[in-house]
Amino acid sequence: MPTKIEWCKESINPVTGCSKCSPGCDNCYAEGTAFRLSRMPKTAAKYAGVVDERGRWTGKISGLDLSVFDRLPQKPCSVFVGSMTDIFHENMIRHVVRVIIAEAFNHPQHTFLFLTKRPDNMREIVTWFISLYRKFPQNIWLGVTVCNQQEVDEKIPILTAIPVESRFFVSLEPLLGPVNLHFGRSDHLPSNEKPFQERHHLIPILYQVCYNTSSKGGGYGTSSIGRGEY
Numbered sequence: 001m002p003t004k005i006e007w008c009k010e011s012i013n014p015v016t017g018c019s020k021c022s023p024g025c026d027n028c029y030a031e032g033t034a035f036r037l038s039r040m041p042k043t044a045a046k047y048a049g050v051v052d053e054r055g056r057w058t059g060k061i062s063g064l065d066l067s068v069f070d071r072l073p074q075k076p077c078s079v080f081v082g083s084m085t086d087i088f089h090e091n092m093i094r095h096v097v098r099v100i101i102a103e104a105f106n107h108p109q110h111t112f113l114f115l116t117k118r119p120d121n122m123r124e125i126v127t128w129f130i131s132l133y134r135k136f137p138q139n140i141w142l143g144v145t146v147c148n149q150q151e152v153d154e155k156i157p158i159l160t161a162i163p164v165e166s167r168f169f170v171s172l173e174p175l176l177g178p179v180n181l182h183f184g185r186s187d188h189l190p191s192n193e194k195p196f197q198e199r200h201h202l203i204p205i206l207y208q209v210c211y212n213t214s215s216k217g218g219g220y221g222t223s224s225i226g227r228g229e230y
């Protein structure tokens with residue numbers, strides 16, 4: 001589906017469902033959207049059981065719907081995979097992720113963006129995928145969402161340690177405080193001593209620094225980014 005998200009043209013949800021795992025989840029946009037869609041006739045089946053009667057994530061992940069790939073346009077575009085879930089959620093069955101990765105491989109004209117708040121799980125599943133197939137699709141970019149300095153320091157190194165040739169990216173959304181990404185260049189250093197961002201082509205494409213939009217107010221808040229894809 002076409003999306004209003006600034007950093008991609010399309011978004012698809014081969015599965016839905018999630019649960020909170022970070023301070024950045026406190027104002028989860030997808031949770032409220034899932035609740036609304038679970039009550040609409042056309043989308044109720046896809047969201048059945050992923051939210052409870054109070055509109056909270058249950059942690060259930062829906063069944064796999066590969067037809068979302070068929071509805072992508074013919075011409076090359078960037079595709080966010082999983083705006084209504086975390087593809088690397090702990091309740092995801094790894095074989096389901098394997099099938100999603102393989103389907104992305106079968107659409108080489110597109111660039112697929114896999115974004116997670118759970119880089120440990122991403123590393124584990126991607127490493128397993130590589131052990132099976134000896135390669136990983138280069139049209140998949142792997143990304144992590146971080147919301148504060150602690151997550152920058154903990155999660156980005158896990159992402160960039162994943163042994164793939166594909167691109168890495170980072171989302172700072174919602175940004176809950178000032179962060180230092182250590183993006184200074186280091187041309188004087190040998191390659192094995194360069195900061196991990198340089199060694200691994202880390203791309204900060206998702207800066208979403210928004211002000212005073214969280215319910216608590218303050219200098220930093222939740223992005224009001226649109227998500228028009230179901």
Ligand code: SF4
Nearest residue numbers: 018019020025028030
């Ligand atoms: S990981 Fe994303 S979709 Fe899941 S609860 Fe957190 S913000 Fe929501």
